[in-house]
Amino acid sequence: MAGLRVAVVANRKHSVKVEAGAPPDALAEYDAEETVQGIQEALRARGHEPFFLEADETFIDTVRETRPDICFNIAEGLRGDARESHIPAVLEMLAIPYTGSKVLTHAISLDKAMTKRIWRDVGLPTAPFQRFCRADAPLDARLSFPLFVKPSREGSGMGINARSIVHDEAELRAQVDWVIRTYRQPALVETYLPGREFTVGLVGNTRPPDAPRRSEFYDERGFHVFPVLEIDSQRGAVKGIYNTQAKSYALDDPLAPGYLCPADIPTGLEAELRRLAIAAFEALDGLDVGRVDFRMGADGAPYLVEINTLPGINPLVSDLVIVSRAGGVAYETLVNEILNLACERYGLRWNVGTLERSNV
Ligand SMILES: Nc1ncnc2c1ncn2[C@@H]1O[C@H](COP(=O)(O)OP(=O)(O)O)[C@@H](O)[C@H]1O
């Protein structure tokens, strides 16, 4: 076999119908056509045969008809409280391999409160929090203002605005009420983290103790962690928070926040962020690729904010692609490493030597 028949599975922005009463940022999570094209080009360049499948209700039929060797999954899912796990669930049922994390991991990581419970359980640093299903629930006495309010199951900065930082009960109640009504899901309330913001992207999988090291590209533990990216929200149009609007500007737009990669930080902090990113990923049984967001607390220590087990992979603007490029890893390599990691897990091989790859 020359290469693999790889179905790129995504929800493209223009194909998603916005439901009545949906918030104005309802489409923010979905993918641009250029992302689907970029992934296909990267796969084609390494000898694979990519094709596209829309991750909508037709998917169960189209994937059975086309029977790909593997799916390159970036589908955000259309609805429900675990939408990112729908495509993986269908593929598990049909026994078709796919890239990235599995059903349970995506279902949990989409839910920031559930994720934080697991991190807290394994002793990783994450800000104290409370999940509000109704706006008048009593506030946990262990939480103190200022607090930060966000939807528990969104991404791409959705539902985050200047009123997300709340200073008293009245502001808290108003914002929690708005989040619950607008996004139709619980609100996550957590200690406001006033410090610098970082994100850490990685590819890899935990190396079983008896397995040989994959290649020089991966460390002893089985991961390649990209350089730390600092997002400086003191710059740009949206001050202090990294929301949908802030994420929408081109990198060189003066309205965009500052993107600094590698971040100018002491080596001790860099090592700590890298260690925590891997630990956060492993705690959720993440696979192949992920991106972990951090903010520094008032005590000067880093805290885990959230994990993206389906990080954006837009060839131009996504944080994962920015950090990969800053680390000298081209888009084509990033995409193919994700594919190769999944193939290795499934024991899928194509022509000899493909897994002994060059990485830049
Ligand atoms: N506890 C917090 N304290 C301060 N800022 C926060 C906090 N949680 C989130 N933010 C801000 O909101 C942004 C989006 O929150 P995040 O949890 O990463 O959600 P998303 O999935 O939308 O990226 C973060 O990048 C950060 O700027």
Ligand SMILES: [Mg+2]
């Ligand atoms: Mg985030």
